[in-house]
Each structure stands twice: as structure tokens, then as C-alpha cells.
Amino acid sequence: MENKTVKSPVPPEIETTADRRRVPRTQLDPGRWVAAAIDVLAREGIAGLRVEVLAKRCGVTKGSFYWHFKDRRALFAAVLEHWKLGRIRDIEKTTAFTPGEEFARLNYVIEVYGANRNRKGMDIELAIRDWARHDAGAAAVVEAVDLYRLECTRKLFVAAGMSDGEAKSRSLLLYACVFGLSLMHYDPFDSNLPQLKQRIAERIVAA
Incomplete structure (x- = not known):
């Protein structure tokens, strides 16, 4: 009879011992791998995204x-899809408006993106964009996000x-x-940066 290899129903991170009794260890789902990959990407760029590095980081x-x-x-594709969907959700949330409040919302968009409060978020954005300089798939995702940003505003x-x-x-x-x-x-450059940024915003959204 032909022997067939059957894939274990238990992920390797929780595989059983020699006597086949399960000994749970850290269990990772695809989302955890993607989150770890994005963290490495922000710190080290695409060159740092190696399976060995991620496995060690996740234990x-x-x-x-x-x-x-x-x-x-496949991991790269999952990372790009995760980033794209996250950006689109944020863009929709940031640019949603009630009729009559368009200028207030435009000022809010400038405030949110210009505040630069989320350093890690910017590091991820820059890493994705650097990746896009050398990879057609990443470039297509960045282009889609940028066009969506521009269209919403x-x-x-x-x-x-x-x-x-x-x-x-x-x-x-x-x-x-x-x-x-x-x-x-x-x-x-200026002793009152908030005022300087406000003047810039006023020029961008002025009727």
C-alpha cells in the first residue's frame, strides 16, 4: 500500500512530544506572524524580514x-495586504464628514497627518515605501493607498x-x-511651530 504523508493537525509550535501527548507552547496564528513581521520591517526594513529572525523573535x-x-x-503578501487595509480604514475614518463641515474636516486631516504623533506608524510607512522602490507588488499597494488618500480628500x-x-x-x-x-x-525654523502649521493649513484649505 502506498504511504502518504499526512499533515499534522497541530501547528509545529504546539506539536506533541515523542509519546504524542500534547505539550502546549506559544501558539501563533497568521496575524501574530504578520504583526511580528511589520515590527521587524519598521526597525530593519525588508532585508530584515527573514524567517529565522521572525521565528527567534516569536520564540x-x-x-x-x-x-x-x-x-x-506569502508572508510579504500578507504584510502588504494588512498594511493596505489598515491604511484604508484609517483614511475613511479620518476623511468622513458631515455636510457643512468640510473645511473643519480638512483641517482635521492636516492636523492628524501633520502631528506626527505615531513614530512607529511613520517608520512602517517609510519602510513600506522603501520596499516599493524595489518591488512591483509593494509599489502597486502603495500606489493604491496613495490614490485612495487623494481621492478621499x-x-x-x-x-x-x-x-x-x-x-x-x-x-x-x-x-x-x-x-x-x-x-x-x-x-x-520658527519659534511658534503650531502657529506656523496653522497658517500653512489655512492656505491649503482656503476657499
């Missing part, structure tokens, strides 16, 4: 990884009474400003 064997992912590329400017052409230019200007500020060291 499990490489076998655990291959239980959940076919290969390293374009709709806000249109709802505020601007023409489509003007709305597009203001939308691009808005993100060029907030992302540019996140990359620059400008604290000594």
Missing part, C-alpha cells in the same frame, strides 16, 4: 512559520465647493505638505 521554530505560510513571499474639497481640478491640486498639495513635514527637521 518558535521555523516549522511554525511554514505551517501558516507557503514561503517568505478630493471629494472633501469638491464638497466644500471647489472645482474638480482645484480639488485635485489641493488634495495633492495637502499630502505633499504633511508627508514632507514628517521627513524634515524644522523645529528651529
Whole structure:
């Protein structure tokens, strides 16, 4: 009779001992692997995303990884999808508005993205963008997120009474400003940075 290899129903991180009695250890689901990968990506970039590194960081064997992912590329795809969906949710939440409050919401968008309160979030964003410089799949995901960002704010400017052409230019200007500020060291440039940023915001959203 032909012998067939049957995949164990138990992930490697909780596989049994020699006598087949289960001895639970740390159990990881795909989401935990993706979260660990994103943390490494933010710190070390795409070059740091190695199965050995992640397994050691999570305190499990490489076998655990291959239980959940076919290969390293499958993990990469999961990381990109997780980041994309997370960005889209945040964009929708940030740009949601009630009719009549468009300008207030546009100022809020600038405040949220310009505040740079989430350093880790920016590190992840920069790591993803650096990855996109060398990988077509990552580039496609970044492009999709950027276009969604621009489209959501374009709709806000249109709802505020601007023409489509003007709305597009203001939308691009808005993100060029907030992302540019996140990359620059400008604290000594002005003694009252909050006021300076407010003047910039007023120019971007002015009717």
C-alpha cells in the first residue's frame, strides 16, 4: 500500500512530544506572524524580514512559520495586504464628514497627518515605501493607498465647493505638505511651530 504523508493537525509550535501527548507552547496564528513581521520591517526594513529572525523573535521554530505560510513571499503578501487595509480604514475614518463641515474636516486631516504623533506608524510607512522602490507588488499597494488618500480628500474639497481640478491640486498639495513635514527637521525654523502649521493649513484649505 502506498504511504502518504499526512499533515499534522497541530501547528509545529504546539506539536506533541515523542509519546504524542500534547505539550502546549506559544501558539501563533497568521496575524501574530504578520504583526511580528511589520515590527521587524519598521526597525530593519525588508532585508530584515527573514524567517529565522521572525521565528527567534516569536520564540518558535521555523516549522511554525511554514505551517501558516507557503514561503517568505506569502508572508510579504500578507504584510502588504494588512498594511493596505489598515491604511484604508484609517483614511475613511479620518476623511468622513458631515455636510457643512468640510473645511473643519480638512483641517482635521492636516492636523492628524501633520502631528506626527505615531513614530512607529511613520517608520512602517517609510519602510513600506522603501520596499516599493524595489518591488512591483509593494509599489502597486502603495500606489493604491496613495490614490485612495487623494481621492478621499478630493471629494472633501469638491464638497466644500471647489472645482474638480482645484480639488485635485489641493488634495495633492495637502499630502505633499504633511508627508514632507514628517521627513524634515524644522523645529528651529520658527519659534511658534503650531502657529506656523496653522497658517500653512489655512492656505491649503482656503476657499
